Amino acid sequence: MEISMNINGDDVTMEAEPRTLLVHFLRDHLGLTGTHWGCDTSNCGTCVVWVDEEPVKSCTHLAAMAGGHRVKTVEGLETADGLDPVQEGFIQCHGLQCGYCTPGMMMTARALLDKDPDPSEEVIREAISGQICRCTGYSTIIRSIQWAASKERETAVSLEGSPA
Amino acid sequence: MTATEQHIPTPDNNLNDQKPVGFGRMLRKEDPRLVRGAGQFVDDVQLPGMLHLAILRSPFAHAKIVSIDTSAAEAHPKVKAVVTGATLETLNLAWMPTLSNDVQAVLATDKVRFQHQEVAFVVAEDRYSARDALELIDVEYEPLDVVIDVRKALDADAPIIRDDLEGKDNNHCFDWEAGDKEACDAVFADADIVVSEDIVYPRVHPAPMETCGSIADMDKISGKLTLWCTTQAPHAHRTVYALVAGLPEHKIRIIAPDIGGGFGNKVPVYPGYVCSIVASIVTGKPVKWMEDRTENLVSTGFARDYVMRGEIAASKDGKIRAVRTYVLADHGAFNGTAAPLKYPAGFFGVFTGSYDIEAAYCDMDAVYTNKAPGGVAYACSFRITEAVYLIERMVDVLAYDLDMDPAELRLKNFIQPEQFPYESKTGWVYDSGDYEPTMRKAMDMIGYDELRKEQAEKRERGELMGIGISFFTEAVGAGPRKDMDILGLGMADGCELRIHPTGKAVVRLSVKTQGQGHETTFAQIVAEEIGIPPEDIDVVHGDTDNTPFGLGTYGSRSTPVSGAAAALVARKVKDKAQIIASGMLEVSVSDLEWSKGAFNVKGDPSKSVTIQDIAMKAHGAGDLPEGIEGGLEAQICYNPENLTYPFGAYICVVDVDPGTAEVKVRRFVAVDDCGTQINPMIIEGQVHGGLADGVGMALMEMISFDEDGNCLAGSLMDYLIPTAMEVPDWETGHTVTPSPHHPIGAKGIGESATVGSPPAVVNAVVDALKPYGIRHADMPLTPSRVWEAMQGNHQAPI
Numbered sequence: 001m002e003i004s005m006n007i008n009g010d011d012v013t014m015e016a017e018p019r020t021l022l023v024h025f026l027r028d029h030l031g032l033t034g035t036h037w038g039c040d041t042s043n044c045g046t047c048v049v050w051v052d053e054e055p056v057k058s059c060t061h062l063a064a065m066a067g068g069h070r071v072k073t074v075e076g077l078e079t080a081d082g083l084d085p086v087q088e089g090f091i092q093c094h095g096l097q098c099g100y101c102t103p104g105m106m107m108t109a110r111a112l113l114d115k116d117p118d119p120s121e122e123v124i125r126e127a128i129s130g131q132i133c134r135c136t137g138y139s140t141i142i143r144s145i146q147w148a149a150s151k152e153r154e155t156a157v158s159l160e161g162s163p164a
Numbered sequence: 165m166t167a168t169e170q171h172i173p174t175p176d177n178n179l180n181d182q183k184p185v186g187f188g189r190m191l192r193k194e195d196p197r198l199v200r201g202a203g204q205f206v207d208d209v210q211l212p213g214m215l216h217l218a219i220l221r222s223p224f225a226h227a228k229i230v231s232i233d234t235s236a237a238e239a240h241p242k243v244k245a246v247v248t249g250a251t252l253e254t255l256n257l258a259w260m261p262t263l264s265n266d267v268q269a270v271l272a273t274d275k276v277r278f279q280h281q282e283v284a285f286v287v288a289e290d291r292y293s294a295r296d297a298l299e300l301i302d303v304e305y306e307p308l309d310v311v312i313d314v315r316k317a318l319d320a321d322a323p324i325i326r327d328d329l330e331g332k333d334n335n336h337c338f339d340w341e342a343g344d345k346e347a348c349d350a351v352f353a354d355a356d357i358v359v360s361e362d363i364v365y366p367r368v369h370p371a372p373m374e375t376c377g378s379i380a381d382m383d384k385i386s387g388k389l390t391l392w393c394t395t396q397a398p399h400a401h402r403t404v405y406a407l408v409a410g411l412p413e414h415k416i417r418i419i420a421p422d423i424g425g426g427f428g429n430k431v432p433v434y435p436g437y438v439c440s441i442v443a444s445i446v447t448g449k450p451v452k453w454m455e456d457r458t459e460n461l462v463s464t465g466f467a468r469d470y471v472m473r474g475e476i477a478a479s480k481d482g483k484i485r486a487v488r489t490y491v492l493a494d495h496g497a498f499n500g501t502a503a504p505l506k507y508p509a510g511f512f513g514v515f516t517g518s519y520d521i522e523a524a525y526c527d528m529d530a531v532y533t534n535k536a537p538g539g540v541a542y543a544c545s546f547r548i549t550e551a552v553y554l555i556e557r558m559v560d561v562l563a564y565d566l567d568m569d570p571a572e573l574r575l576k577n578f579i580q581p582e583q584f585p586y587e588s589k590t591g592w593v594y595d596s597g598d599y600e601p602t603m604r605k606a607m608d609m610i611g612y613d614e615l616r617k618e619q620a621e622k623r624e625r626g627e628l629m630g631i632g633i634s635f636f637t638e639a640v641g642a643g644p645r646k647d648m649d650i651l652g653l654g655m656a657d658g659c660e661l662r663i664h665p666t667g668k669a670v671v672r673l674s675v676k677t678q679g680q681g682h683e684t685t686f687a688q689i690v691a692e693e694i695g696i697p698p699e700d701i702d703v704v705h706g707d708t709d710n711t712p713f714g715l716g717t718y719g720s721r722s723t724p725v726s727g728a729a730a731a732l733v734a735r736k737v738k739d740k741a742q743i744i745a746s747g748m749l750e751v752s753v754s755d756l757e758w759s760k761g762a763f764n765v766k767g768d769p770s771k772s773v774t775i776q777d778i779a780m781k782a783h784g785a786g787d788l789p790e791g792i793e794g795g796l797e798a799q800i801c802y803n804p805e806n807l808t809y810p811f812g813a814y815i816c817v818v819d820v821d822p823g824t825a826e827v828k829v830r831r832f833v834a835v836d837d838c839g840t841q842i843n844p845m846i847i848e849g850q851v852h853g854g855l856a857d858g859v860g861m862a863l864m865e866m867i868s869f870d871e872d873g874n875c876l877a878g879s880l881m882d883y884l885i886p887t888a889m890e891v892p893d894w895e896t897g898h899t900v901t902p903s904p905h906h907p908i909g910a911k912g913i914g915e916s917a918t919v920g921s922p923p924a925v926v927n928a929v930v931d932a933l934k935p936y937g938i939r940h941a942d943m944p945l946t947p948s949r950v951w952e953a954m955q956g957n958h959q960a961p962i
Binding site: 017019020024027028031032033034035036037038039040041043044046073074075077078083087090091092093094096097098099100101102103106121124125126128129130131132133134135136137138139140141142143147150151154 | 172173174175178180181191192194195196198199200201202203204205207208210290291292370371372373374375422423424425427456457458678679680681845846848849850852853854855856857879880881885887888889891893894
């Protein structure tokens with residue numbers, strides 16, 4: 001079947017079997033290999049992408065279900081202005097080691113900060129609780145997200161203070 | 165912020181970004197690609213015309229294969245090949261050697277020996293079609309009796325699993341002993357007090373987030389095989405393929421690209437890798453095999469599975485005099501243990517721990533069962549996890565019986581700093597240590613005395629709070645080639661350093677990062693030695709065509725072995741640079757002194773040449789000192805003189821809900837001593853990860869089986885791994901006791917926390933349950949198992 005969606009701002013149309021999972025559609029059909037696959041059972045969250053600004057686990061989401069929607073992946077985090085503060089935070093706070101769970105963690109973190117610019121440690125733990133990291137023990141991931149939140153709040157303050 | 169030594173970067177301090185020329189906090193060179201999703205993992209590789217391979221696995225744990233009908237699968241329009249064990253037998257490829265000199269079936273021929281064993285494979289145009297075609301293969305099995313309970317494996321009437329081995333009439337795999345039985349028995353006969361406990365370290369699994377997989381591409385014209393593979397040991401794998409498949413070694417190139425975590429799971433050679441090679445040869449196309457999560461959990465290298473009897477003989481005032489243990493080791497259906505050949509039990513021999521004792525003895529029987537092969541994995545430092553768990557659990561058992569504080573008991577028995585190098589009663593020579601300050605630091609950081617007071621008050625109120633201590637010593641960095649090899653390959657590692665004309669450099673490693681950050685830390689080692697900034701040093705690894713030979717990354721061996729090689733190769737280059745500098749400055753070599761990055765004339769710092777100047781001279785026009793060739797590069801192969809012995813003190817605080825038996829880890833302090841620190845940020849990260857592993861093993865993780873041998877942990881819904889909700893914010897600290905024999909004094913840290921943390925968590929839970937008269941409970945301490953223990957019904961988890 002023909003599946004159309006907007007991915008990271010670009011409209012794409014691609015032929016795929018109706019049973020094609022979104023994670024395979026992104027990786028195998030479109031070559032967007034930044035989204036990883038880890039478990040098939042929605043437990044590990046390494047495959048998290050956004051469908052219309054909501055984080056979903058793309059290993060249990062049919063590509064066809066995302067048809068007509070906006071999908072955002074890790075490849076869409078960086079803008080012309082540079083890395084997203086979440087990406088920067090993961091670098092600054094050693095929020096990754098092997099880097100396999102990282103794209104999913106960052107997509108969840110970005111969605112969280114868009115809703116809550118100053119989340120507590122407990123809120124962050126809850127937000128990433130559907131995802132598994134085997135390398136970091138999570139503390140540095142939490143610090144990374146706090147780093148990004150802090151940076152964004154500082155930027156917001158300095159923008160407020162700047163002349164219109 | 166909870167602890168005294170946390171380094172938490174903020175946008176204002178950028179604490180980790182110190183840009184050191186050498187050791188110190190430095191951001192990782194790997195991260196810019198990984199945070200963009202631009203890493204390249206095996207499954208990210210797409211080759212033109214690539215086919216996909218899927219493996220059919222046995223539903224039975226033990227069964228004869230009566231017949232296999234592949235005709236319907238072969239008729240599938242997208243299927244290119246279907247291969248069974250019978251096909252492989254004609255190519256003499258049905259069996260392969262394991263890293264322990266046993267053999268393992270690539271595809272089963274006569275019978276299957278564990279559930280999910282590989283039986284046949286399909287190659288198809290896409291991954292969905294390959295999976296579809298598996299359903300079309302019809303296999304007739306004749307089920308056989310199984311051996312699942314390791315304690316029954318040696319029964320006279322137990323079915324024989326390994327009847328493929330000539331003359332094999334039981335399930336015994338090997339026996340092993342260490343220490344002096346007679347001397348140990350004599351101390352036990354004479355001791356004031358003897359404590360004994362049955363302790364099970366259950367079967368667990370490393371479960372890296374990326375599963376195992378490979379892409380084989382056999383070039384028919386050149387006869388060269390390129391294998392992209394999730395391997396921690398590319399060079400060792402290349403040699404194994406040369407031996408298995410009879411391919412000439414120079415015609416094999418192994419590429420291990422970015423690896424999504426290994427933890428020992430990616431050391432063995434798995435049947436799937438061999439199948440992908442066979443498939444590429446058969447089809448003439450590149451063939452990708454990626455296992456799914458179930459396949460990863462049920463068929464690839466498990467960890468632990470030791471049933472242990474621990475015994476300590478002590479004086480009544482708490483001096484530990486001797487340790488004795490009997491171990492029944494479950495190795496599964498094939499002995500796939502990846503350990504040095506003369507160490508079939510890995511380094512379990514360090515079970516005497518951090519204590520100065522009079523005698524020790526271990527007797528071990530390893531057996532075959534109808535379970536998946538493996539054994540050495542999950543950051544175990546070759547079975548030191550089991551050894552540390554045994555001794556640290558037993559010390560607490562002794563403390564319980566003596567009614568003595570477990571911290572005081574440990575402090576009383578430590579090997580003293582002046583005793584190093586210390587030869588243990590099982591023959592291990594501990595290189596350096598100073599245990600008490602590390603222990604005291606952990607106690608200070610967590611506020612030990614106050615916690616004991618809090619605990620006493622809570623017990624008065626019926627609340628269950630526990631404090632658990634673990635003090636571990638590891639033996640890592642395998643190993644001296646005089647007695648350590650895998651399949652005859654000495655465990656030395658090569659390193660090559662080349663300085664380019666403009667003073668930039670490339671260093672090539674035999675080891676392979678799976679997240680440890682080698683591209684950063686190895687640049688820092690070279691930078692420390694030769695003064696070139698780490699950002700000017702490219703680190704090449706994971707490609708056998710472009711790196712020197714060596715045995716790879718596992719057992720915390722990268723820093724102790726390859727790190728030493730990197731330091732020494734830089735020194736070798738520096739020696740040559742000094743001769744060239746002497747020509748440039750027209751003084752003798754002995755008149756030069758080194759300040760990081762430059763040679764200057766002694767007493768006259770104005771007469772100086774930088775390493776970059778020297779590099780240009782080495783490659784440039786004009787004469788060099790007599791006998792000196794152009795260029796500035798060197799290669800070495802480092803053979804470690806001894807293992808290194810990192811250590812640490814871990815203290816865990818738990819609260820147990822008396823109503824639900826749920827365990828909550830409230831705090832965890834880890835003070836590690838890994839000798840010289842290369843990048844404290846990366847060290848802290850590795851410790852954090854290992855601590856989460858320890859909480860997982862202690863409270864949640866277990867690969868279990870039913871009585872028919874069905875694996876009950878085939879998904880991440882059944883095999884529970886900690887999320888951010890189950891672990892606390894880690895509090896870490898360090899002491900520094902350099903290794904005397906390592907060129908930079910570093911000892912390795914990758915597995916310390918996985919090794920050291922499980923006993924701290926279990927000791928804490930058992931301590932919390934003290935009001936119930938509980939002295940021991942086996943992992944995993946799930947709410948139901950803790951509840952059973954509270955009711956007096958504790959059962960071993962087998």
